[in-house]
Amino acid sequence: MAKVTRIEPTIDTSLVRKLRCAAYCRVSSSSEDQLHSYAAQIKYYSEVFNGSDTEELVDIYADEGITGTCEDKRDEFKRLMKDCRRGKIDRIYVKSISRFARNTKDCLKNIRELKELGITILFEKENIDTAQVSDEMMITLMGGLAQEESTSISQNMRWSIKKRMEKGTFKQSVAPYGYTKSNGKLVIKPQEAEIVRMIFGWYLNGLGLTSIAVKLNEMKIVTGMYKKSWSHNMVRYILTNEKYIGDSLLQKTFTTDVLPVTQKINNGERDKYYVENTQEAVVSKEAFSTVQEMLSKSKDKYYIAAYTPKVLGSMIKCSCCGKTYKRKKTNEKYYWSCITHDKKADLCPALPISEDNIENAFIGLCNKLILHHREILLPLKKALQDLNAKKSGSNTKVLDIRKDIADINEQKHIIARLRTKGFLDEKKYNEQLTALENKKARLERDLNKLSKADDEDETLEQLDTLIDCFEERTAMITEFDDELFGMIVERIVVRDNILEFHLISGLKFNEEI
Numbered sequence: 001m002a003k004v005t006r007i008e009p010t011i012d013t014s015l016v017r018k019l020r021c022a023a024y025c026r027v028s029s030s031s032e033d034q035l036h037s038y039a040a041q042i043k044y045y046s047e048v049f050n051g052s053d054t055e056e057l058v059d060i061y062a063d064e065g066i067t068g069t070c071e072d073k074r075d076e077f078k079r080l081m082k083d084c085r086r087g088k089i090d091r092i093y094v095k096s097i098s099r100f101a102r103n104t105k106d107c108l109k110n111i112r113e114l115k116e117l118g119i120t121i122l123f124e125k126e127n128i129d130t131a132q133v134s135d136e137m138m139i140t141l142m143g144g145l146a147q148e149e150s151t152s153i154s155q156n157m158r159w160s161i162k163k164r165m166e167k168g169t170f171k172q173s174v175a176p177y178g179y180t181k182s183n184g185k186l187v188i189k190p191q192e193a194e195i196v197r198m199i200f201g202w203y204l205n206g207l208g209l210t211s212i213a214v215k216l217n218e219m220k221i222v223t224g225m226y227k228k229s230w231s232h233n234m235v236r237y238i239l240t241n242e243k244y245i246g247d248s249l250l251q252k253t254f255t256t257d258v259l260p261v262t263q264k265i266n267n268g269e270r271d272k273y274y275v276e277n278t279q280e281a282v283v284s285k286e287a288f289s290t291v292q293e294m295l296s297k298s299k300d301k302y303y304i305a306a307y308t309p310k311v312l313g314s315m316i317k318c319s320c321c322g323k324t325y326k327r328k329k330t331n332e333k334y335y336w337s338c339i340t341h342d343k344k345a346d347l348c349p350a351l352p353i354s355e356d357n358i359e360n361a362f363i364g365l366c367n368k369l370i371l372h373h374r375e376i377l378l379p380l381k382k383a384l385q386d387l388n389a390k391k392s393g394s395n396t397k398v399l400d401i402r403k404d405i406a407d408i409n410e411q412k413h414i415i416a417r418l419r420t421k422g423f424l425d426e427k428k429y430n431e432q433l434t435a436l437e438n439k440k441a442r443l444e445r446d447l448n449k450l451s452k453a454d455d456e457d458e459t460l461e462q463l464d465t466l467i468d469c470f471e472e473r474t475a476m477i478t479e480f481d482d483e484l485f486g487m488i489v490e491r492i493v494v495r496d497n498i499l500e501f502h503l504i505s506g507l508k509f510n511e512e513i
Contacts, residue, residue, distance in 0.1 A: 018052070018053070018054055018055055018056040019054060019055045019056070019090045019091050020056060020058045020088065020089055020090045020091070021049060021055045021056065021057050021058065021089070021090065021091045021092070021093060022057070022058055022059050022060070022061060022080060022083070022084075022089045022091070022092050022093070023041075023042075023045035023057065023059075023060045023061070023092070023093045023094075024060075024061045024062075024076075024077065024080055024092060024093070024094050024099065024100065025041035025042060025045070025060065025061070025062040025063075025095065025099065026062070026063045026064075026074070026076075026077075026099045026100075040410075041062070041095060042060055042062055042402065042403070042405075042406035042409075043403075043406050043407070043410065045057065045060055045093065046060070046399075046402075046403045046406065048093075055091070057399065058088065058089060058399070059083070059088075059089075059398060059399055059402070060399065060402050060403075060406075061076040061077065061079060061080040062076055062402075063075065063076040063077055080092070081110065081113075084114060084117055084119050085117065087117075089119055090118070090119060090120075091119065091120050091121070091122070092114070092119060092120070092121045092122070093121075093122050093124065094121060094122070094123050094124065095123075095124055095125060096123055096124065096125035096126060097123050097125075097126055097128070100121070100123065111130055114130070115130060176241055176243050176244075177192055177195075177196065177223070177238060178192040178193045178195070178196040178238075178243075178244065178282055179192075179193075179243070179279065185279065186243070186278070186279035186280075187279075187280075188279075188280050188282060193282045195216075195221060196238055196244055196282050196283065197282060197283060199212055199216075199235060199238050199239065200238075200239065200244075200283050200287055200288075200291060202215070203235075203239060203291055203294065204287065204290060204291065204294075208232075209232035209235045209236055209239075210232045210343050212230075212232075212235045213229075213230040213231050213232050213234065213235050213343070214230075214343055214344050216230040216235075217229050217230050232343075236295070239291050239295060240292070240295065242274075242288075243278075243279065244281065244282040244283050244288065245281050245282075245283060245284070245285045245288045246276070246277055246278065246279055246280060246281035247274065247275060247276045247277065247278060248274075248275045248278040248279075249272060249273070249274050249275075250272065250273040250274075250275060312327070312336070312355075312358070312485075313327070315489065315490075315491050315492055316336055316353075316358070316491070316492045316494060317491055317492065317493050317494070318338040318339075318340065318341075318348060318350045318493075318494055319350075319493050319494055319495045319500075320338070320340075320348050320349060320350050321338065321340045321341075321347070321348045321350070323338055323339045323340045323348070324338075324339055325337060325338055325339070325353075325494070326339055326342065327355070328342070328352070333354065333355075333356075334354075334355040335352040335353065335354055335355060336352065336353050336355060336358065337352040337353075338350040338352075338494075350494060353494065353499075353513065357513040358492070358499065358513070359480035360513075361499045361501075361511035361512075361513055362480060362485060362489070362501070362511075363477055363478070363479070363480060364511055365501055365509050365511050366470075366477050366481070366484065367476045367477060368509075369466075369470050370470050370473050370476060370477075373466070373467060373470040373471070377463060377466055377467050377470075378467070380463065380507075381460065381463045381464070381467065384459060384460050384463070398447065401443050401446055401447045402447070404443055405440060405443050405444070405447075408436050408439060408440045408443070409440075411436055412433065412436055415429055415432050415433065415436075416429075459505050459506060462504040462505035463505045465487070465488070465504060465505075466488060466503065466504065466505060466507075469484060469487065469488060487504075488503050488504055489501060489502070489503060489504075490502045490503065490504060497512055497513055498510050498511070498512060498513070499511045499512075499513055
């Protein structure tokens, strides 16, 4: 008979750390009732872990007053996923699948990633625990139902809008420049309408789009279109808008049928509806038609670069005026020029830069980092790690502040109900509301200070990325690397003959050109 020796356990199970739990809450409307639900969810999760021997609440992540169809708009959800990837969380509690996501694809993608990280989720309403492998089919079903509900609502709204377009009764939500809305109809604003007529007149007399924009800015004419200054694109918008001849072209853009919904320009994928005489005209149809012919000829006449490198586009900034650089071609060679300088040289002294010089400067920077990254990047990483190690107790403080904010939201809801029922007069209500808002603002400032630790974590991750990029390279680079540039450069600031490269993790390096 084989000899068996019993080996006693060496770990005291009573000392095993508690599961670090997080709660995710979301309300889909900013109405008073929904905000009350938001506060109630935070209060509920704050209390549910009190006295637990196996679990502790590390943080509450709460998105307020936004849609669940697209996770890009949910900042708190993204923060939750980031903390999960950093190993700060073991388990997530969610009230229901519809609170987690209304998009089946995103729902399953995130759940699978969390399972790979060893993190489980409990959906309380459906009583689904992702710790049970067999529940994935149930999650697919429930997520699909939530997505179907959201899609159905969206389709009903689009159907209603389409019917109003077909009947010619659709009302535009925003009035274009030169008009204002009155009782749902577009009414001419005399001063702005006169500017529109001037723009058409100038263009008919041979003035170009950029020249018209410069002239309007010199005259200090307010755009009225949420922009500080006029641009050639804004002038083109006015010259091509059929509203100014009294007609309306409907469904110039459309939203996609699948989640997450996105808005796209209608290039023929959907019906368009041209409705005549929807408002009073600002310019004649003859003038409008002539301008369209001139614009068409102008487009064919001037060279438009067939290819603009996506990796450099919008990343080069001017230190003189703060504007972006754009790509141009002269004598079969590509240059990057400040938009302001390109419009009018007197407005900005920044000169164009050869694309070759920009690429060579980046090659030079990379080769320096290949040679010296150990002396530059590794000590910085060590210093940040030491700083993080000295910080402790931040999670508890953050959670306490979130609880206090939830209590304030609850109090705001209570005094609003007391005012509605007549138990609180307007003066007293405003005094109490102001006091609560001031207290909430102070708490949110404190929360922002504590949240800087997350930024330091992200900086460390970015430093690791930089180090990996140059650790792997054994030879100097001789050609511009699009992929490497897009991975490590956030922007380039042009200062005379210096290019200031802003890299991920906040590092800056200067290269002469």
